[in-house]
Amino acid sequence: MAHNLVIPLRVQDYADLQFLHVNYLWSVIRSKIGQSVSAWIADKTVAEARGMLQNPALTIKEIAIRLGFLEAPHFSNYFKKHISQNPAEYRKLHVGRVSRLDRNRRRSYPAIAKTSPSVPFRLFLKTD
Structure with missing residues (x-):
């Protein structure tokens, strides 16, 4: 879908x-989350990066670009600052550890399992 977009x-x-x-x-x-917008964006960026790192077909450079980083080393430093592991270490420890729910989804939707495009996260606020 929109997996070629750069996330600001x-x-x-x-x-x-x-x-x-x-x-x-x-x-x-x-008021809603109790943290600064910068911290919230960092949490969302790191969560998205963790998800992308589960896909071994994506290089760290591709992940960096999809997340809006101009250089892979900048992304690696950012990720390490928040996770205390660089992306390569994180991937080595976590790739292959797929939850039962994800395995069932892959069986039901094999096309998703093959491509697994990244969908950029968006900010949706309920101001009610």
Whole structure:
């Protein structure tokens, strides 16, 4: 689907995607989640990276580019800062450890198992 899109990493980019002012985005994230927008974006970026690293068909450079990093070393440093492992170490320890739910999905949808495209995460806020 949209797996060739680059995910923006700046707070302003997320605010623009939601047609919100940056200050309003800051206040909503702080009140609903209890952390800064920057920390929230970092958590989402690392979670997305962990998911992509499960796919051995993707190189670390490809993952870095898909997540919006211009250079793979910058992504590796960012990932290591948050996980205390570089992406190669993380992949070595975690690839092949597929949950039962994922195995069942792959059996039901073999096309998904072969391609497993990355879908960029988006910020969806309920302001009710």
